[in-house]
Amino acid sequence: MYDDTVVDERAIAAAVAAVRARIERACRRAGRSPDEVTLIGVTKTFPVEAVAAARAAGLEDFGENKVQELVEKAGRIPGALHGGPVRWHMIGHLQRNKARDVVRHADVFHALDSRRLAEALERRAADAGRVLPCFVQVNVSGEPSKFGLDPGAVHPFLDALAACEHLHVVGLMTLAAPADDPEDVRPQFRLLRRLLETYDARDNPQVDLRYLSMGMTGDFEVAVEEGATHVRIGTALFGAREAP
Numbered sequence: 346m347y348d349d350t351v352v353d354e355r356a357i358a359a360a361v362a363a364v365r366a367r368i369e370r371a372c373r374r375a376g377r378s379p380d381e382v383t384l385i386g387v388t389k390t391f392p393v394e395a396v397a398a399a400r401a402a403g404l405e406d407f408g409e410n411k412v413q414e415l416v417e418k419a420g421r422i423p424g425a426l427h428g429g430p431v432r433w434h435m436i437g438h439l440q441r442n443k444a445r446d447v448v449r450h451a452d453v454f455h456a457l458d459s460r461r462l463a464e465a466l467e468r469r470a471a472d473a474g475r476v477l478p479c480f481v482q483v484n485v486s487g488e489p490s491k492f493g494l495d496p497g498a499v500h501p502f503l504d505a506l507a508a509c510e511h512l513h514v515v516g517l518m519t520l521a522a523p524a525d526d527p528e529d530v531r532p533q534f535r536l537l538r539r540l541l542e543t544y545d546a547r548d549n550p551q552v553d554l555r556y557l558s559m560g561m562t563g564d565f566e567v568a569v570e571e572g573a574t575h576v577r578i579g580t581a582l583f584g585a586r587e588a589p
């Protein structure tokens with residue numbers, strides 16, 4: 346699939362710098378500190394050499410949306426979980442039967458969207474003796490094709506996670522609807538932030554909502570203006586992907 350891709354290290358370094366500069370400008374507009382925003386390089390479909398090149402350019406966080414690719418790349422460049430030099434973020438939909446792979450290889454999981462998946466991850470994390478930091482995925486655009494909980498289901502879902510001692514819910518994640526003008530999706534990012542701000546964790550020790558994982562190549566500046574703490578960026582860093 347990607348074996349014959351040539352990785353242009355200089356182009357990746359320049360792209361990392363350019364995206365960081367755009368994040369900084371968006372932060373300045375919003376009166377935020379760039380230190381609050383983690384740039385996750387989404388390396389799906391690109392070879393592990395692209396991860397190495399971006400790491401050399403200072404990037405420490407990487408995202409994959411398929412378990413198989415995560416396992417392959419994290420096998421070559423381990424995550425902090427195993428004392429490695431990067432953090433691996435599993436950002437794609439996960440089937441329950443792959444929960445163990447994620448617990449083994451992902452530093453952070455961004456797509457928690459059902460109780461049954463939470464139960465599977467909880468069991469595997471308990472077996473492995475680790476705590477898995479998770480984001481709950483929310484479908485803010487209402488598109489039927491999107492994964493994620495309906496906004497109205499998020500708070501009850503968070504309440505139900507109180508029993509999952511090996512999951513630590515650190516934030517909410519979303520994919521906005523594709524839009525020609527990123528201004529169109531600003532209300533979707535605002536909705537995610539409001540869901541975070543209005544959750545009352547009370548005596549739920551597993552939930553400590555601090556982070557918003559939102560914003561991709563087409564809309565990350567608007568996401569940062571609306572409070573994103575984690576932006577997941579592929580195309581602007583590594584170039585266009587071939588159609589799947």
Ligand SMILES: *Cc1c(COP(=O)(O)O)cnc(C)c1O
Nearest residue numbers: 387410436561562577578579580
């Ligand atoms: C592919 C992907 C991204 C990055 O998309 P770009 O538009 O290439 O920046 C972000 N989040 C998720 C969940 C993805 O699957």
